[in-house]
Amino acid sequence: MTARIGVLAVQGDVREHLAALREAGADAAPVRRPQELAQVDAIVLPGGESTTMDRLLRTFELMEPLRARIADGMPAYGSCAGMILLADEILDGHPQQQTVGGMRITVRRNAFGRQVDSYETDLEMTDVGTVRAVFIRAPWVERTGDGVEVLAQASGHPVAVRQGNLLATSFHPEVTGDHRVHAMFVRMLSR
Numbered sequence: 321m322t323a324r325i326g327v328l329a330v331q332g333d334v335r336e337h338l339a340a341l342r343e344a345g346a347d348a349a350p351v352r353r354p355q356e357l358a359q360v361d362a363i364v365l366p367g368g369e370s371t372t373m374d375r376l377l378r379t380f381e382l383m384e385p386l387r388a389r390i391a392d393g394m395p396a397y398g399s400c401a402g403m404i405l406l407a408d409e410i411l412d413g414h415p416q417q418q419t420v421g422g423m424r425i426t427v428r429r430n431a432f433g434r435q436v437d438s439y440e441t442d443l444e445m446t447d448v449g450t451v452r453a454v455f456i457r458a459p460w461v462e463r464t465g466d467g468v469e470v471l472a473q474a475s476g477h478p479v480a481v482r483q484g485n486l487l488a489t490s491f492h493p494e495v496t497g498d499h500r501v502h503a504m505f506v507r508m509l510s511r
């Protein structure tokens with residue numbers, strides 16, 4: 321049976337992730353409610369604004385079920401704000417900002433600078449190859465804990481990391497029309 325991958329749909333670039341997952345051959349569906357989360361085998365946390373997503377996750381009563389599913393081993397992929405949500409620790413976060421957590425990483429929000437510092441570059445990513453990386457007010461990884469594999473770096477910092485069946489990128493592969501990073505996540509589901 322094809323795995324069903326949810327895309328957290330409280331805020332952010334949900335449509336682009338749904339499209340990239342479908343192009344990678346997955347059955348993808350938006351997740352806004354706890355009942356919808358219960359029906360997926362894996363989840364993508366999109367780019368957007370992590371402080372807003374944190375607030376909406378709590379309002380929609382998705383924070384605790386999401387934490388429980390990830391602690392229980394559900395595969396998850398976070399891009400940009402989604403990477404922040406997966407991180408166990410944030411630097412330069414909003415004072416009350418919480419994360420879903422699960423990945424033993426410390427991320428710095430807006431690490432490359434503010435809005436104006438959005439940029440694109442080609443990176444080598446393990447198991448994927450050369451990718452066009454689009455950074456938009458992106459975080460980077462400051463510290464990695466046990467079991468975290470660095471898949472790509474930019475400006476001397478990890479920008480793609482994997483820990484078991486959790487994947488995170490600082491950049492946005494969903495906006496480039498290249499679905500190889502999503503395909504890699506789909507492959508992680510069958511390991």
Ligand SMILES: NC(=O)CC[C@H](N)C(=O)O
Binds near residue numbers: 368371400401456457
């Ligand atoms: N493109 C993005 O997802 C930006 C992330 C945003 N700077 C945040 O802190 O949530």
